[in-house]
Amino acid sequence: MTNAASALAPETYEAADDDGIARVHDFLAAHETTGRNAPVPRYLLAGAEPGDQVELPEEVFSVLRQVVEAMQRGLSVTISPVAQTLTTQQAAELLGVSRPTLIKFLDEGRIPFERVGSHRRITLSDLLEFRRFRREQQYAALSVLSDELDEDAPVDEVLGELKAARRAVAAQRRGGVGTR
CATH class of the missing domain: 1.10.1660.10 (Multidrug-efflux Transporter Regulator; Chain: A; Domain 2)
Known part of the structure; x- marks a missing residue:
């Protein structure tokens, strides 16, 4: 199986890094609660090098938000690609x-x-x-x-x-x- 094919296979992730998940959850919750994300939320994925970043599309952020919320509750998450x-x-x-x-x-x-x-x-x-x-x-x-x-x-x-x-x-x- 190629890397691209394995990236599209259904995969289940457990909430293993409780501290890391909690930090991301708290960050997202604080921004939503205080309204700091208005009028247009922008979230970036950053690489190891300065300036190495890309803006996350709204759909990707929505998925990330749901994953973090589920993991914060101690649930496992399955990502399963579906054709259009x-x-x-x-x-x-x-x-x-x-x-x-x-x-x-x-x-x-x-x-x-x-x-x-x-x-x-x-x-x-x-x-x-x-x-x-x-x-x-x-x-x-x-x-x-x-x-x-x-x-x-x-x-x-x-x-x-x-x-x-x-x-x-x-x-x-x-x-x-x-x-x-």
Whole structure:
């Protein structure tokens, strides 16, 4: 395997240097808290020689921020490269659904796709937009449900309401109306 190929392989990193991670975390948190990064945050990667530096693009900084936050919490981090165009299996795995469920979403027009021969291909940006929209819908449904629950109700009654709400959300996803 070449260096370029090994650099693109999925890799998991453990939070081993607690002091180093803490310093980076505190630095980033202080800048965000004090607003010192306004109006445009700029972060540089510096080499060993004076003047040997490059500005990190916003996307790279965002990844770095998430990695540091996870490691600060003692979590391991896996970086897994993903192509810009995905197969249906890759897209299903990214969404955490079965391939038949993804195909259903495609056939219903909920996710745009292109055909390459007999194969469907989904762009990563379209899939991430669908995932964001789907999560927003799920959170909204949970918010409505939590507003409707009576905290003093018996547990059996609350569980029944939760099951009914889940059925309603599932029916809505299928394009149906109402509950059973």
